[in-house]
Amino acid sequence: MVFQVTLSKSGNQFNVEESETVLDAALRTGYVIPYSCRIGSCGSCKARIVSGSIDYGEYEGNILTEVERAQGIALLCQAHPLEDLVVDAREVAVSEEIEIKMLPCRVVRLEQLNHDVMGLSLKLPQNQQFNYLAGQYIDILLRDGRRRSFSIANAPKEGGELELHVRRVPDGFFTNQIFNTMKERDLLRFQGPLGTFFLRQDSDRPILLMAGGTGFAPIKAIVEQAIEKDITRPMHLFWGARTEHDLYLDEMARYWAVQHEHINYTPVLSEVEPENGWSGETGWVHDVLLAHYPSLEQHEVYMSGPPPMIDAAHAAFLEHGLPDEHLYYDSFEFSADVPA
Ligand SMILES: Cc1cc2nc3c(=O)[nH]c(=O)nc-3n(C[C@H](O)[C@H](O)[C@H](O)COP(=O)(O)OP(=O)(O)OC[C@H]3O[C@@H](n4cnc5c(N)ncnc54)[C@H](O)[C@@H]3O)c2cc1C
Ligand code: FES
Structure with a gap:
């Protein structure tokens, strides 16, 4: 029917x-x-x-x-x-032609970004057009039909390379393959682009960005694209992680803030030992964001990362006046393992 x-x-x-x-x-x-x-x-x-x-x-x-x-x-x-x-239902206006496709791709680089995050660069076939919005994600299609979701960590660029930041999940089927057996030139298949986590450019609200762990990946793509497009709305990025090692591209975020007057960056650690000399913010990243911005009525918030962070922040941000329609998020849920 x-x-x-x-x-x-x-x-x-x-x-x-x-x-x-x-x-x-x-x-x-x-x-x-x-x-x-x-x-x-x-x-x-x-x-x-x-x-x-x-x-x-x-x-x-x-x-x-x-x-x-x-x-x-x-x-x-x-x-x-x-x-x-x-x-x-709310409809999302998408200014560009975005088609969800199934495509092959080749691994062109594997770069360990810290002890448990791998940077994976994928190259698309030359004859294939792949349009996406910075912040969207792809599903890698495994041989047995299961799928695994990863955010694209770079803004669209000439040549069509996609960068992923993959955190190794203890006993995780696919993320351990990436760390243990994947090699440059391996072939993969994916579906994408997916999701509605991308910068709303038809707004003039100040932007708050919040990442937990590899939740930095889509936020990085969004910031890169905003810089490229010369979007100068105030942006404040909060990046939460357990330890300093987990802020695997901290220098990049600091550089954005030094180079661009409208960009602010606050790293937040949840596990700080007195002997490691951290003088920055500590605690839960969403609490720190709220300490800086107790009233969110005029803001727009983009957040991505582990589900417990997203759930806690979602409730807290609405309580602090953020209109629901100005909260955008990707919660890094793990796959339900239903075949593609
Ligand atoms: C929209 C979206 C975007 C995502 N983007 C990224 C990204 O950019 N980078 C990234 O590192 N991850 C991202 N994720 C999460 C990522 O998809 C999972 O971590 C991945 O699928 C795990 O695959 P696996 O085969 O290694 O683990 P599985 O074999 O599926 O899992 C093994 C066990 O580990 C547990 N587990 C699995 N994943 C997680 C997790 N994320 N957190 C806690 N426990 C888990 C499960 O309980 C499961 O029993 C994203 C998820 C979604 C939905
Ligand atoms: S998209 Fe439907 S519950 Fe996540």
Whole structure:
């Protein structure tokens, strides 16, 4: 059965094919709705079903509460229509032509950035056009059909190289392959670009950026692109990590702040030993951000990194006046291991 979805704000309509989710169908037909993980873990695709009924699909227990379900809220990355729907979802304006593709690529560089982060550079086939927005991510497609998500850590550039920052997950299937057996010239396949984590250029709000660990990757791409495009809105980057070693490109972020008057940078460590002489900020990175900016009503916040950081910061930032529609995030959920 094919069902029709109408987006209530714009009146835009698209069909959802058998077995597709509402989000898949929207993306296939060129409508972009906020989303990130696509596995029902992060909550960024929440929207209200105004009329019609759905199969809610599978999602992590606490990500959609019973109260929200009673209010008609659903996760569009999991929702399958059971009849025609009217959905109250925000649509994201994308100024460039972005097509989600499956592409091969070759590993051209492996560079260990610290004890547990690998910089991986991927080269695309010369005859292939791959457009993306700084901040988006790709899914590496494993041979057995599973997929692993990684943010692109560089702004789009001539020659089409993609840079990833991969943190080794203890006992992680794919990230350990990268550290132990992957070699330059290896071939991979990926799908992308994915996600709606990119700089909103039609806004003049001051920008706060917050990264946890390798959450620095998409933020780096966003800052690089903003510098290239001469966007001079005030930007303050907070980068949280356990120890100084985990701030694997600290010098780069310090350099941005020295070179550009509108860019500020605050590194934050959560595990500081008295003997290592750290004189910077300490604690949880979102607490430090809030100590600098107790009122967020006028700001726009971009954050990426581990799910516990995203969850804690999400709630705290809204309490401090940040309008929900000005909070953009990628939560580094791990894969649900469903075949691609
Ligand atoms: C949108 C998005 C963007 C991402 N971008 C990046 C990025 O730029 N850099 C990056 O390093 N990671 C990123 N991640 C996280 C990354 O996808 C996972 O760390 C990766 O899939 C782990 O693969 P694996 O096969 O090594 O681990 P798996 O074999 O899948 O996992 C092994 C075990 O480790 C645990 N685990 C897996 N991943 C994590 C994790 N991230 N944190 C804590 N425990 C975990 C699981 O419980 C699992 O049982 C991103 C995730 C998403 C959703
Ligand atoms: S829960 Fe739907 S995109 Fe993350």
